Amino acid sequence: MNIQGEYSFHGSRExxxxxxxxxxxxxxxxxxxxxxxxISENEYEGELQVHIGPIMGSFGGKLTISxxxxxxxxxxxxxxxxxxxxVKGSGDVKFNPISENLTAIRYDGVIQIGGRVASVGQRLxxxxxxxxxxxxxxxxxxALQDRRKG
Amino acid sequence: xxxxxxxxxxxxNEDARLLTGQALFVDDIEIPGMLHAAFKRSDYxxxxxxxxxxxxARDLPGxxxxxxxxxxxxxxxxxxxxVSPPPSVKDVTFYSRRQAPLVKDVIRHAGETxxxxxxxxxxxxxxxxxxxxxxxxxxxxxxxLEKALSADSxxxxxxxxxxxxxxxxxxxxxxxxxxxxxxxxxxxxxHLDRGAAVAMENRGIVAHWDEKxxxxxxxxxxxxPIPIRNGTASRLGLSENxxxxxxxxxxxxxxxxxxxxxxxxxxxxxxxxxxxxPIKWIEDRRENFYATTSEREQVHEVEIALTKDGHILxxxxxxxxxxxxxxxxxxxxxxxxxxxxxxxxxxxxxSSQCTAVFTNKPIVTPVRGAGRQQGIYIIERxxxxxxxxxxxxxxxxxxxxxxxxxxxxxxxxxxxxxxxPLILDSGNFVxxxxxxxxxxxxxxFVKEEQPRxxxxxxxxxxxxxxxxxxxxxxxxxxxxxQIETNGKVNVVTGYGTQGQGHFTMLAQIVxxxxxxxxxxxxxxxGDTAEFHWGTGTFASRGAVVMGNAVHAAASGVRKKxxxxxxxxxxxxxxxxxxxxxxxxxxxxxxxxxxxxxxxxLANPLRGAVDPGFEPGLESTDYFGPQSGTTAxxxxxxxxxxxxxxxxxxxxxxxxVEDCGRVINPxxxxxxxxxxxxxxxxxxxxxxxxxxxxxxxxxASLADYLIVTSREMPKKVETGHWETLSPLNQLGxxxxxxxxxxxxxxxFAQALQNALFDHKFEILETPLSPNRLFELLQAS
Numbered sequence: 001m002n003i004q005g006e007y008s009f010h011g012s013r014e015x016x017x018x019x020x021x022x023x024x025x026x027x028x029x030x031x032x033x034x035x036x037x038x039i040s041e042n043e044y045e046g047e048l049q050v051h052i053g054p055i056m057g058s059f060g061g062k063l064t065i066s067x068x069x070x071x072x073x074x075x076x077x078x079x080x081x082x083x084x085x086x087v088k089g090s091g092d093v094k095f096n097p098i099s100e101n102l103t104a105i106r107y108d109g110v111i112q113i114g115g116r117v118a119s120v121g122q123r124l125x126x127x128x129x130x131x132x133x134x135x136x137x138x139x140x141x142x143a144l145q146d147r148r149k150g
Numbered sequence: 151x152x153x154x155x156x157x158x159x160x161x162x163n164e165d166a167r168l169l170t171g172q173a174l175f176v177d178d179i180e181i182p183g184m185l186h187a188a189f190k191r192s193d194y195x196x197x198x199x200x201x202x203x204x205x206x207a208r209d210l211p212g213x214x215x216x217x218x219x220x221x222x223x224x225x226x227x228x229x230x231x232x233v234s235p236p237p238s239v240k241d242v243t244f245y246s247r248r249q250a251p252l253v254k255d256v257i258r259h260a261g262e263t264x265x266x267x268x269x270x271x272x273x274x275x276x277x278x279x280x281x282x283x284x285x286x287x288x289x290x291x292x293x294x295l296e297k298a299l300s301a302d303s304x305x306x307x308x309x310x311x312x313x314x315x316x317x318x319x320x321x322x323x324x325x326x327x328x329x330x331x332x333x334x335x336x337x338x339x340x341h342l343d344r345g346a347a348v349a350m351e352n353r354g355i356v357a358h359w360d361e362k363x364x365x366x367x368x369x370x371x372x373x374x375p376i377p378i379r380n381g382t383a384s385r386l387g388l389s390e391n392x393x394x395x396x397x398x399x400x401x402x403x404x405x406x407x408x409x410x411x412x413x414x415x416x417x418x419x420x421x422x423x424x425x426x427x428p429i430k431w432i433e434d435r436r437e438n439f440y441a442t443t444s445e446r447e448q449v450h451e452v453e454i455a456l457t458k459d460g461h462i463l464x465x466x467x468x469x470x471x472x473x474x475x476x477x478x479x480x481x482x483x484x485x486x487x488x489x490x491x492x493x494x495x496x497x498x499x500x501s502s503q504c505t506a507v508f509t510n511k512p513i514v515t516p517v518r519g520a521g522r523q524q525g526i527y528i529i530e531r532x533x534x535x536x537x538x539x540x541x542x543x544x545x546x547x548x549x550x551x552x553x554x555x556x557x558x559x560x561x562x563x564x565x566x567x568x569x570x571p572l573i574l575d576s577g578n579f580v581x582x583x584x585x586x587x588x589x590x591x592x593x594x595f596v597k598e599e600q601p602r603x604x605x606x607x608x609x610x611x612x613x614x615x616x617x618x619x620x621x622x623x624x625x626x627x628x629x630x631x632q633i634e635t636n637g638k639v640n641v642v643t644g645y646g647t648q649g650q651g652h653f654t655m656l657a658q659i660v661x662x663x664x665x666x667x668x669x670x671x672x673x674x675x676g677d678t679a680e681f682h683w684g685t686g687t688f689a690s691r692g693a694v695v696m697g698n699a700v701h702a703a704a705s706g707v708r709k710k711x712x713x714x715x716x717x718x719x720x721x722x723x724x725x726x727x728x729x730x731x732x733x734x735x736x737x738x739x740x741x742x743x744x745x746x747x748x749x750x751l752a753n754p755l756r757g758a759v760d761p762g763f764e765p766g767l768e769s770t771d772y773f774g775p776q777s778g779t780t781a782x783x784x785x786x787x788x789x790x791x792x793x794x795x796x797x798x799x800x801x802x803x804x805x806v807e808d809c810g811r812v813i814n815p816x817x818x819x820x821x822x823x824x825x826x827x828x829x830x831x832x833x834x835x836x837x838x839x840x841x842x843x844x845x846x847x848x849a850s851l852a853d854y855l856i857v858t859s860r861e862m863p864k865k866v867e868t869g870h871w872e873t874l875s876p877l878n879q880l881g882x883x884x885x886x887x888x889x890x891x892x893x894x895x896x897f898a899q900a901l902q903n904a905l906f907d908h909k910f911e912i913l914e915t916p917l918s919p920n921r922l923f924e925l926l927q928a929s
Binding site: 081083085086112113114115116118119120122123 | 193194195260280286436439440841843845846847848849850852853
């Protein structure tokens with residue numbers, strides 16, 4: 001299924017870009033992330049706990065960053081596997097500067113799920129994933145603002 | 151005058167037990183020392199297994215064993231092919247590929263079994279399944295039928311050149327010439343999609359290998375205990391006599407439980423032999439969606455050639471048929487579809503090519519209707535479309551094309567699923583159609599009520615859909631009937647039961663011959679230790695094949711009764727009658743002997759017997775028809791659609807069926823009601839949704855909508871018509887699937903008729919409120 005949206009961060013484009021490349025911040029951002037470790041320049045390994053309707057469980061997997069155009073855009077690719085099924089997805093993120101204190105991002109991607117989470121959770125996946133992404137972006141924004149203050 | 155039993159509305163012998171929980175189902179089996187199985191199933195529809203690590207699972211307390219394909223060693227083998235392609239059809243291409251007990255290297259559909267855990271409880275077994283670590287190498291998935299045949303499609307079986315599973319071509323007459331003579335040629339493309347059987351009881355197996363007795367007992371929710379027993383004995387290197395398969399009461403089957411040598415059926419008995427413990431596996435609902443077979447997806451390119459006054463000159467249908475990842479069931483489904491494309495009509499020229507295609511989806515095998523509804527759907531939609539195009543009334547175009555009642559047997563020449571030419575043996579399609587029209591008040595509705603309702607803004611539609619159903623196919627079934635010394639009768643057959651009323655229907659057939667009350671006839675079915683010859687319960691053949699086998703055996707007993715009673719009562723056989731459990735002289739009723747006493751006399755404990763003596767009043771007999779017999783019917787429906795919500799209300803529902811000799815009208819009506827509910831599901835509520843990754847997106851009853859009492863019409867008004875089959879003594883025909891077959895076509899016709907003010911065409915099934923909304927928006 002397709003996942004698209006926009007979000008405005010309270011920071012400069014450079015500050016927002018750096019947040020996206022910082023695993024210690026990302027781990028806070030996505031709700032349910034239990035661990036996130038950098039294993040190479042563009043690869044992270046981690047574990048994500050999800051709760052979709054009657055399904056609860058964790059995915060272990062990889063997050064890869066590619067197609068980087070510094071401060072302009074990047075592509076996030078996710079591949080995870082767990083007892084409740086598997087997930088694979090890929091999304092392009094574009095960064096649009098509005099001002100020194102405001103940056104808009106636009107994300108556009110595709111996610112595929114399989115296994116138990118698809119059979120039973122598919123109907124809810126749309127809403128749940130939108131919620132998770134929003135919560136995550138809110139947390140990232142908060143982290144960004146904390147960083148600016150401190 | 152002897153009492154009649156056949157044709158009577160006898161209440162079912164088996165219901166008291168079933169309704170008070172006194173009937174045995176597979177999950178009721180509890181054996182000391184029994185262990186429980188749970189399966190690790192693939193999440194991916196197409197992937198290579200790089201590794202399976204079961205060590206954590208094995209270490210879990212309470213786990214007795216974990217097996218993968220590697221652990222089976224030389225005992226690993228795929229299931230057997232169940233049905234070969236028909237030898238009588240020329241130029242058949244068929245690639246046989248069958249499912250494995252546990253996947254060795256490549257997974258070909260989501261839900262395939264990768265490992266089995268055996269533990270103290272199902273609870274522990276499932277926890278252990280979660281500890282199994284599989285490393286997958288996901289492969290591209292092929293799930294669309296047409297894309298599967300494109301040159302660059304991923305291959306389901308990479309040892310084949312393409313995803314073509316089978317191809318066959320059937321011709322009658324010369325369609326191309328007929329087309330040239332036509333005034334009108336109409337072409338359409340149809341897409342039909344999958345539904346599941348969703349029996350109330352999922353599958354289950356208990357296997358018990360007794361090491362000391364060297365005996366294997368299996369309880370299985372199968373429609374075919376005898377082939378399961380023979381195949382299992384062969385796979386395990388045992389004598390057939392060492393294996394006993396019992397199909398106890400089963401909570402609905404509808405076809406998928408006829409599929410044999412499911413992975414679990416190959417594995418669980420083997421595990422029991424390895425561990426020398428009883429092993430139980432009960433399928434849960436989510437497993438059922440993936441692990442139990444389903445059917446109906448086909449894509450049809452159809453052409454019909456007609457004269458301008460509506461006579462069909464020819465029909466052509468080239469179609470694709472989804473067989474899933476494997477094709478153990480041969481060409482049964484597409485053959486059934488081909489044999490129902492001509493319906494009850496006289497179509498002199500016919501051409502049909504069928505291409506069966508492998509996809510990364512669960513296996514396709516018959517589900518109630520078994521490919522017949524697709525054929526009926528196509529011809530009925532084409533007739534509706536032709537009627538509209540030629541401005542002919544839809545009932546008129548059908549009546550003018552029906553095979554007339556004096557034209558039987560009618561040879562359609564093409565080959566059917568039983569490998570015999572499609573010969574319609576008997577029927578009166580015009581009478582059945584007119585009866586349904588009369589019952590639903592077709593004329594009055596169309597002339598008076600409908601215009602009035604339409605004027606008040608209501609969208610109410612009426613439909614009449616006739617159909618045929620090939621039933622009662624061979625090869626054969628058998629039965630043993632015996633009168634016991636207590637005067638009660640025992641009937642034993644290998645033919646299993648899944649709720650159809652066999653315990654009553656067969657009793658009635660026996661009572662008719664022996665004059666014993668129906669409640670005093672005890673029926674035993676589905677136990678290979680009791681009777682081990684026969685095939686299984688499928689294809690609406692019980693009343694025909696098993697019924698006539700029981701009839702033959704009961705007649706054999708009757709002959710023995712008369713012969714012995716004639717000696718005992720010193721009266722010629724012609725003067726004797728069997729009534730109320732005794733044999734008596736017709737005009738001197740107090741000269742009689744009870745059947746029980748007679749049975750005692752037939753089994754002497756002392757003295758000598760004559761040569762050729764057979765003890766007791768017992769007879770075993772078999773029946774095998776030369777070909778299937780043609781049942782038929784017509785359903786009618788009045789339904790109202792809310793053009794905003796697309797929700798429907800069925801105002802009236804009429805089902806007229808011709809199943810030949812009706813043995814018990816109560817049971818026939820029950821079959822019709824059940825069939826109609828499945829047909830309505832197939833028409834408007836049930837669709838197995840697959841995504842392009844071969845994942846089922848509605849694998850739960852929360853999302854896969856089956857018909858409840860709210861969706862059913864308040865009453866299914868049934869009518870009977872009897873054209874006796876000339877192919878068997880009882881004159882009976884099958885009716886098990888009839889209720890489901892015409893419904894998708896009927897529904898489409900009714901919806902089109904109701905939504906008369908919208909320009910749209912229904913060329914697909916199943917529909918749904920959402921889908922109907924989309925179709926109307928697009929128009």
